[in-house]
Amino acid sequence: MSQPVERGDIANPRARFERDGRPLRTKLFEQMMLIRRFEERLLELFGEGELFGTTHCYIGQEADAVGVINHLQDGDIIFSNHRCHGHFLVYGDRPELLMAELMGRVTGVVGGRGGSQHICFENFYTNGIQGGFMPTVTGMALAEKMKGSGNIAVAFIGDGTLGQGVLYEALNMASLWSVPLLVVVENNRWAQSTPVERELAGDMVARGRAFGIDAGEIDSTDAEELFGHFGDIIAKVRNEQRPHFEVIHTYRLCHHSKSDDMRPEEEIERFRKDEPLIGARAWLDEDEARAIEARIEARVEAAVRWSREQPFPTPRHLDERVARPAPMAFEASASDAGEGA
Amino acid sequence: MTTSTAATTTVLKSLNGAMHAMMEADERVLLIGEDLLDPYGGAFKVARGLSERFPERVLTTPISEAGFVGVAAGMAMRGMRPIVEIMFGDFLMLAADQLLNHISKYRWMYNDQVHVPLVIRAPMGARRGYGPTHSQSVEKHILGMPGLHVVAPSVLHDAGALLRAAVLDDLSPVVFVENKLMYARRQMSAEGGRIGDLFARATSERYPTTTVSWEPFDRADVTLVAYGGMVELALEAAETLFFEDELVVEVVAPSSLQPLDLAPILDSLKRSGKLVVCEEGTAGAGFGAEVISRVSAEGFSLLKSAPKRVAARDYPIANTRSLEDMILPQVADLVRSCRSG
Numbered sequence: 090m091s092q093p094v095e096r097g098d099i100a101n102p103r104a105r106f107e108r109d110g111r112p113l114r115t116k117l118f119e120q121m122m123l124i125r126r127f128e129e130r131l132l133e134l135f136g137e138g139e140l141f142g143t144t145h146c147y148i149g150q151e152a153d154a155v156g157v158i159n160h161l162q163d164g165d166i167i168f169s170n171h172r173c174h175g176h177f178l179v180y181g182d183r184p185e186l187l188m189a190e191l192m193g194r195v196t197g198v199v200g201g202r203g204g205s206q207h208i209c210f211e212n213f214y215t216n217g218i219q220g221g222f223m224p225t226v227t228g229m230a231l232a233e234k235m236k237g238s239g240n241i242a243v244a245f246i247g248d249g250t251l252g253q254g255v256l257y258e259a260l261n262m263a264s265l266w267s268v269p270l271l272v273v274v275e276n277n278r279w280a281q282s283t284p285v286e287r288e289l290a291g292d293m294v295a296r297g298r299a300f301g302i303d304a305g306e307i308d309s310t311d312a313e314e315l316f317g318h319f320g321d322i323i324a325k326v327r328n329e330q331r332p333h334f335e336v337i338h339t340y341r342l343c344h345h346s347k348s349d350d351m352r353p354e355e356e357i358e359r360f361r362k363d364e365p366l367i368g369a370r371a372w373l374d375e376d377e378a379r380a381i382e383a384r385i386e387a388r389v390e391a392a393v394r395w396s397r398e399q400p401f402p403t404p405r406h407l408d409e410r411v412a413r414p415a416p417m418a419f420e421a422s423a424s425d426a427g428e429g430a
Numbered sequence: 431m432t433t434s435t436a437a438t439t440t441v442l443k444s445l446n447g448a449m450h451a452m453m454e455a456d457e458r459v460l461l462i463g464e465d466l467l468d469p470y471g472g473a474f475k476v477a478r479g480l481s482e483r484f485p486e487r488v489l490t491t492p493i494s495e496a497g498f499v500g501v502a503a504g505m506a507m508r509g510m511r512p513i514v515e516i517m518f519g520d521f522l523m524l525a526a527d528q529l530l531n532h533i534s535k536y537r538w539m540y541n542d543q544v545h546v547p548l549v550i551r552a553p554m555g556a557r558r559g560y561g562p563t564h565s566q567s568v569e570k571h572i573l574g575m576p577g578l579h580v581v582a583p584s585v586l587h588d589a590g591a592l593l594r595a596a597v598l599d600d601l602s603p604v605v606f607v608e609n610k611l612m613y614a615r616r617q618m619s620a621e622g623g624r625i626g627d628l629f630a631r632a633t634s635e636r637y638p639t640t641t642v643s644w645e646p647f648d649r650a651d652v653t654l655v656a657y658g659g660m661v662e663l664a665l666e667a668a669e670t671l672f673f674e675d676e677l678v679v680e681v682v683a684p685s686s687l688q689p690l691d692l693a694p695i696l697d698s699l700k701r702s703g704k705l706v707v708c709e710e711g712t713a714g715a716g717f718g719a720e721v722i723s724r725v726s727a728e729g730f731s732l733l734k735s736a737p738k739r740v741a742a743r744d745y746p747i748a749n750t751r752s753l754e755d756m757i758l759p760q761v762a763d764l765v766r767s768c769r770s771g
Contacts, residue, residue, distance in 0.1 A: 166508075199541035209540035218531045224500020225532060231501060232508035235486075255527070258497025265492070410542040 100211035101163040102180050114372040115381070117312040120159075121151040122385045124175040125366055127184050128343070130389050131174075131191060139397075141193050142204055147175035149310075149342030152365035153275050154179045156315025156337075157243060160323040164212065164240035166233070168226035171206045172275075172341075173215040176245055180213045185392035185417055194399035196414050201402050220246065220253030223272075227259045230270040234330055241269040241327050249280025251289055251296060263332040264300040270332045271323060272297065277341035282351055297334025304334040310365040313372075340364075391417060441589045442613035445476050445551075448590030449513065452597055453484045456511065459597060460487035462502050463515030463551075473517045474553055474613055495524035499550060503533045503603070506548040511597050518564045519554035519607065523571065533603045534577035545601040549593070555609040555659045555710055556758055561749035567658070567711035567742075569607050573688050573720065580688040582607035584661035585615050586625070586640040587685045595636050607687070609659030609710075637686035639694040644672040644679070650702040651677040652768045655695055655721055657684055660708045660759070667764035678702075679768055687717060695721065696729045703734030706767045708759055713741035738767045 098104040109116050128146045135144065147154070154175035161167065161180070169176040177187055177198070190197025191205055198208040206217035216222040223244060230242035250256060251274065263270050274293060278285045297304030303325075307318050315337065326333050340360035344350035370378050395417055439447070452459045461480055463472065467490045471478030481488035491498040495516065502512040516522050522529075536546050556565035569580055579602045583589035589608070596604040620630035620640065629646045632638040642665070643650060652671070656664035661683045668679035680698045684690060699705060705725055707718035718739030725737065740759045748754045 199539065199543070202541050203539045207535075207539045209536075209543050214540070216532065218527065221500070221527055221532055224497045224528065225504040225507070227497075228501035228504020228506075228512075229508050230504075232505040232510050235505075236509070255496045255500070258492070258494035259500070261492055261494065262497055262501055266489070 098163070099181075100213075102158050102182075103160055103162040105182065106159040113316070114313060114369065115377065117155050117316060118366075118369040118373060118378070119381045119385065120155045120179055121312060121366055121369055122381055123184065123388065124151045124154065124178050126385050126389045127178060127188070127392070128174055130393060131188075132343075134393070140191055143346040144191060144205065145172040145346050146343040147172050147341075149360070149364050150275055150277055150339045151175055152310050152312040152315050152369075153273065153337050153339055155312050157271075157273055157319045157323070159316060160320050161241075161243065164233070164238055166212045166226065166229050166240065166242035167214070167245070168222050168229070168242065169213070169215045169245045170219065170222075170247065170250070171215070171217050172247065173205055173208070173245070177205070177208065177210065177213060177215075181210045183210070183416065184388060185395045186210070186413070188392040189396040189399050192396045192399070193401060194396055195402045195406055195411050196399045200406060200411055219250045220256040223256045223259035224262075227263045227268055227270055230263070230268045231266055234267075234269055239327065241271065241323065243271045243273060245273050245275060247280070248274065248276040248278065248285050248289060248293070249283075250274075251293060252280070257296075257300075260297065260300045260302060260332075260334070264302050267331045269326050269330045271326050272332070272334045274334070274336040276336055276338045278338075279341060279345070279352065281345045282349060293336045294334070302332045302334045304336075306336040306338065308338040310339055310363050310368065312365055312369055439617060440613065441583065441585065441608075441615055441617055442474070442476060444588060444590035444617055445593055445608070446478055448593045449477070449480055450483070452594060453480060453487060456598065457487075458509060458511040459513065460484075460489065460505070460510060461513045461515060462489040462491060462498050464491055464493060464517045466490045466515060472515055474610065476551070476608075476613070477515060495521050496528050499525035499528045500532060502550075503528065503536070503546050503548050506546045506603075507536065507544050512548055513597060514548065514550040516550060516552040518560075519552035519568055520563050520566045522550070522552045522605070523568060526571075529572060529578060529605070530575060534575045537602070538577055546603045547597075547601050548603045549596045549606050550604070551593075551606045551608060553608045553610045555611060556747045556754060557611055559749060559751060559754065562746035565747040565754075567607075567709065569605065569687065570709070570711050570716040572605055573717065577602065578688065579604040579686065580607065581605070581637050581686055582609075582658040583612075583685055584609075584640075584656070584658055584683045585612060585618055586630075586642065586661055586681075586683045587638065588617055588619055592637060592685055599636060607658055612659050612662070615662065633691060633694055635686070635691060637684075639682060639684040639686075639691055641680055641682045641694055641698060643681075644668065647680075647701070649678055650680045650698060652679040652704045652706060653682055653695065653698040653702045654679050654764065654768060655682045655684070655705070655707040657687060657717070658710070660710050663759070663761050663764060664708060666761045667768060670761070670765055671768055675769065677768065690720070690724070692724055692728060695725060696732065699725065699729055699732040703732060705733060705737040706740060706764070707737065708740040708764055710759060711742055712744055713739055714744070716741060735771055738770070740764055740767050
């Protein structure tokens with residue numbers, strides 16, 4: 090990969106989204122389809138022994154990522170958690186970098202040093218300690234406010250993280266100092282193998298309100314509804330430069346990490362009816378949906394193929410960073426196909 | 431505050447002056463911690479006068495050590511140069527997760543895409559009757575964390591200059607250990623190879639090691655390694671040994687505990703062949719253990735006798751003076767260790 094990376098909209102999901110002239114529903118479906126197929130393929134690769142370690146999939150929660158992140162612009166910050174694939178793919182739109190990272194390759198998002206729980210891509214960060222990054226992202230948003238940049242920060246946490254004390258230290262300071270921070274709580278109803286009713290007392294939304302932070306909730310897996318809902322919230326956080334705490338009630342259709350699912354099958358089936366991809370696919374006519382699925386299939390396979398060819402880190406990579414590869418030629422043509430259609 | 435007054439000022443004035451000068455000259459520098467606002471100016475008054483001059487850049491916080499240490503890290507990652515004041519060094523352990531799983535890891539695990547230029551000032555040490563949770567020297571618990579620098583000024587250093595170097599020149603996160611008793615002491619800096627009647631030399635590192643002797647470095651009987659508040663006790667012991675026993679003790683005072691420059695210690699051992707290491711905290715898995723281990727590996731042939739360490743006894747630090755004295759290392763302990771074969 091010799092050509093330089095074009096900065097352009099690399100850290101500007103909103104600009105990319107707006108430049109794509111297709112209908113909103115089409116764009117949302119395609120982004121969610123990328124997340125879904127990427128992760129399904131990931132699980133297959135785990136099964137075939139091609140990946141190392143563990144992984145935490147987002148299957149069932151895709152509408153949250155597209156509903157929130159498409160509103161974020163250049164300079165805005167995201168801090169995500171162990172379940173970050175969906176967030177990264179909407180923010181960075183570089184499935185091959187994430188696949189290479191998960192395969193432990195030197196051209197992965199962070200050169201194989203982090204795995205998907207510990208990545209940094211422009212203004213996108215993840216860490217694997219539940220709630221531990223909440224002070225960091227609060228400080229990032231505070232710095233942006235002090236600099237007068239107009240940038241905001243978004244933190245993605247889950248229902249399980251509501252058990253961590255440092256979260257409340259961060260919320261307290263975010264409110265005291267009126268920090269432009271949106272906290273998105275994805276309540277997928279399970280903390281690893283523990284159902285939410287056994288790990289959470291009281292009211293989720295009240296935990297934000299207790300600090301004098303505007304807080305709300307939405308029970309939806311409808312990407313279009315979530316997109317509209319968060320458009321207003323993010324505009325408010327940006328314009329009024331103060332925090333907001335929003336709970337999305339959703340559901341994780343897959344296991345927590347690899348092969349640790351002990352949840353009742355009938356519960357999973359009940360939520361499967363509302364999963365975001367089925368509803369979104371029904372927005373489109375069959376030919377369009379199939380064309381998108383074929384394109385996503387090709388993108389994911391290209392990412393897998395490319396990643397397989399990438400080298401593993403060597404001793405010199407303990408201290409030396411490999412420059413980020415340019416987007417694959419295939420990727421460029423795939424996004425061209427979407428433009429102005 | 432200029433360097434010409436560095437030798438005649440107290441450690442407290444040196445640190446306070448350095449913060450005034452940095453905040454005056456550099457808008458990225460800010461101070462964050464508990465009870466910092468004037469007229470109080472922090473528990474040990476090191477922050478005095480700053481909030482009146484720079485009200486926007488002195489953030490007095492809730493009692494949330496993990497929270498505000500993490501907030502400062504986030505600000506550092508977005509271009510600021512925050513200084514954190516921990517009220518009592520003991521409370522640093524409330525932010526242990528922030529140090530271990532966040533601040534010290536971000537740069538490397540994110541593939542060198544970020545830096546965390548953060549300085550955490552932590553007043554350590556006993557002999558003031560503050561009891562078990564307000565008197566400890568806990569820095570040994572944070573030694574050995576890759577990615578973290580640990581700096582400890584003593585009366586043989588210009589504390590303000592070290593703080594400036596940590597804040598403005600060091601891109602790594604730094605824990606800056608300040609001994610509480612030392613605040614009122616006058617700094618001694620070497621001029622023309624002398625500190626008063628003593629012979630003195632200092633390395634030219636960012637965080638120098640200062641070595642003093644009662645002879646012009648032509649002969650020595652003992653190499654006594656000390657840092658922080660123990661340096662004063664070491665100087666007192668060395669003076670006693672010179673006049674009562676005609677023993678030449680070289681006091682080697684590093685200002686950087688991590689990374690530790692072993693060269694000045696080995697250089698002194700070439701003359702003395704006898705090593706005594708002291709610290710105010712307990713001995714187990716501590717600074718002395720590290721120094722003795724490295725000297726054994728890198729300079730074993732220089733040792734003519736078994737190395738010794740002087741440290742606190744294995745108890746919490748008592749409140750009452752009589753017990754506190756029994757638990758903490760004293761000048762007499764240093765004298766005894768230096769005398770014994």
